[in-house]
Amino acid sequence: MKKVIQPFLAFVLAISATSPVWAAEKIKVVAIDGYPAKAMWVKEFSGFFIPEVNKRLAAKGNYEIEWQESYGGSIVKPKGVLEGIKLGLGDIGIVTTIFHSSKLPSQSISAVTPFIAADSRAVAKAVDEIAKEFPTMQKEFEKQNQVYLATGVVLDTYQVFSKEPIASPADMQGSKVAGAGMNLRYLEGIKDAAGVRGGLTDFYNMLQTGLVDQAMLWPEAAKTFKIAEVAPHMLKVDLGAVNSKTVTVNADFWKKLPDEVKGVLNDVALAWRDHVAAIAMERAAASRDAYVKAGGTVVDVSADARAAWATAMPDIAADWAKNLDAKGEPGTEMLKAYINKLKTAGFTPVRDWTAGL
DSSP states (O other): OHHHHHHHHHHHHHHHHHSOSSOOEEEEEEEEESSOTTSHHHHHIIIIIHHHHHHHHHHHTSEEEEEEEEETTSSOOGGGHHHHHHHTSOSEEEEEGGGOTTTSGGGGTTTTSOSSOOOHHHHHHHHHHHHHHSSHHHHHHHHTTEEEEEEEOOOSOEEEEESSOOSSGGGGTTOEEEEOGGGGGGGGGSTTOEEEEOOGGGHHHHHHTTSOSEEEEOHHHHHHTTGGGTOOEEEEEEEEOOOOEEEEEEHHHHHHSOHHHHHHHHHHHHHHHHHHHHHHHHHHHHHHHHHHHTTOEEEEOOHHHHHHHHHHSOOHHHHHHHHHHHTTSOHHHHHHHHHHHHHHTTOOOSSOTTTTO
């Protein structure tokens, strides 16, 4: 009997040494964004987020994700990501929050505090910390059947791009200016300027056709979407960085995920947050150079002109905070905490946005 058992054990051990004990469980995930793959945050989601998730899961060997990536309007348009993830058209995606100020009001925290920090890294960190320290942002996404993972800041600072030469914000009087979301309220500080709502993919045609005279966007986007061809004059006013992208997951899908996968998605979302913010800063100067090389000119706005514009704006920060306060949310506390984070990081507001509270 002993002679029979020993060869059998040897056979079993040999098989065990050459064959995996188990195969990784496969999970299908549909990733969506309405913007095209060339948009920086989409490119980095595909090229950084997804590979990083795959790498971390592979290291443990328990789960493997089969990704279906759908960008550029194949499933949803840029403004439709929030609804698309809510309905389960996508499992995970990048919501452009500036399109949804009524449904996601707390996401406007950096947009209502312009002229503080032209640094995507500082703003991304501060906003994401506010999202984790206060439940408000996460509750807003819960109402949209989504789980908040991380904030994305993909721009170093908004600038003004113009069809005709302008030397200061005063030259924008009477102009029609393209913008998206809360930044349209900045124009209330300029006499007779009218904001025209549009998406980043619309700005080129809006400028080309004369629908608008100027547009508020950032140099990296101006380079990507060839804005120098239709608006060859940039007014460097440094309105500031703004959080405009949030990675979310459909809540029904999230409930079905193993804890290990949830943990990896949360961790990699934070890594993506810092990754895209760093890229935005790295590309800022190069993008301005590329804009000039493409025929654009850049005019620096004086500190006095920036202060004058900031002072002339309505108190959009106080309005924002009081609106949340009225709904039982800690708007005032969130605003003060956010600005204190930026001050601690070394940024001085041109205007004290807490004075009206």
